[in-house]
Amino acid sequence: MKEFAYVRAGSVEEATAAYVAHPGARYLGGGTNLVDLMKLGVETPAALVDVTRLPLDAVEELPDGGLRIGATVRNSDLAAHPLVRERYPALSRAVLAGASGQLRNAATTGGNLLQRTRCPYFQDLSKPCNKREPGSGCGAREGVHRDHAVLGHSPHCVATHPSDMAVALAALDGRVELSGPEGARSVAAADFHRLPGDRPERDTEIRPGELITGVVLPAATAGLPSAYRKARDRASYAFALASVAVVLRLEDGVTAQAGIAFGALAHRPWRARRAEEALIGAAPTTAAFEHAVDLELSAAQPLRDNGYKVPLARNLAVDVLSRLTGDALARSAS
Structure with a gap:
């Protein structure tokens, strides 16, 4: 068991400050992916910053007819929300297609976007993986890769992203809202995740210390x-x-x-x-x-x-x- 610090944040500002104060920290939401990776030894955070108590658990209707989904909204609540089902049915169906009911009850919107690949080479410390250990090689490329990428891969990584929800958000022109040491910003959901290139260890465009605070669905795709x-x-x-x-x-x-x-x-x-x-x-x-x-x-x-x-x-x-x-x-x- 590797020791780590634990901080329960009461606000977004507290969360980002705690992350900066603990080099090697990770944000903890539902933990459905992060905790599994910690058990495998793939993730070894120096600290966990618990964000589950932050006031980010609401689905809000925007004045123009769009929706803002808080980062800690549980997947099951998101899929069942009447406005999501009515205006963005692809998102509801995508969330319901993922995992089991028990996991959807725990998993969060932000955590779903930040889940890491299920490539077995990434999850097995005895195997080479440039995503887990840059420069070690990609075992999947010449190994077992039936489930792996056919588009946008590189010699360094052929992993795929596992989220169903993220696919729907990309098609619906969603935006990911972020808050960090440098302030708040948003990124198009379709551009939030990266192609591997020569830096496969970087899954997303998120900057150090940034926290996902929510996702915005635009009025332009509402009801289509x-x-x-x-x-x-x-x-x-x-x-x-x-x-x-x-x-x-x-x-x-x-x-x-x-x-x-x-x-x-x-x-x-x-x-x-x-x-x-x-x-x-x-x-x-x-x-x-x-x-x-x-x-x-x-x-x-x-x-x-x-x-x-x-x-x-x-x-x-x-x-x-x-x-x-x-x-x-x-x-x-x-």
Whole structure:
């Protein structure tokens, strides 16, 4: 057992000050990922700054119709919130697709975004992993990598990000609110997580000492048809092999607005910008969907054993787009 200090913060300012005062500290929310990594010896924080008592546990309606979700809102409460279910159904469905009911009752919004990869090489101290120990190598690249990245990976890391929620937030144009020693700022959810490059140990764009205080969902995607779909090895309690979140607005028989993000294909939720651009102004047909998704996935670089992810993600996305536009057209006709 490695000893560590424990600080219970009463305010955001206390939390960030405690983090700065304890080099090597980590923020503790639900602990559903961090505590597991501590047990494995992957995470060895010098101090835990408990943020569970901070006043960040509310879902607030904004004047323009958007929502602000506090960082300590539990996943189960987020998925069940009436305004989330009504205005951003893809987010509710994504959260419900993750983990078990027991874990969702403990896990928080901020912690979900900060969870680390489930790559077995990262979790096994006896294996090389540049994310855990920079410069040690990537064991997965030539090893067991069926579940690993096909987009945006590098010679240094082929891990994927495990969050379902983050995929929906990326498609919905959410923003992550941060507070730290240098003040408050926000980052687009689609840009919050990083590609590995030559620094795979850095999962996000968060700066030292910064704390996630909330997530903002914009009015621009509120109430639009949206959906989340996940493919996995078993029906529940499994991380995605591929997933997709889609939000669309149809106008005069063509696609006027599109947000598409893939999960489990890259080191971060993969915002499908090329596919979105191809859809704008196009009629919502299967051929248009296939063309747009194929454009996006043309950048894929599968490894030896995970090439199946490309057609899997393609079929998921085309199916979600077809169902979503079919439902929207049916509603407008009625």
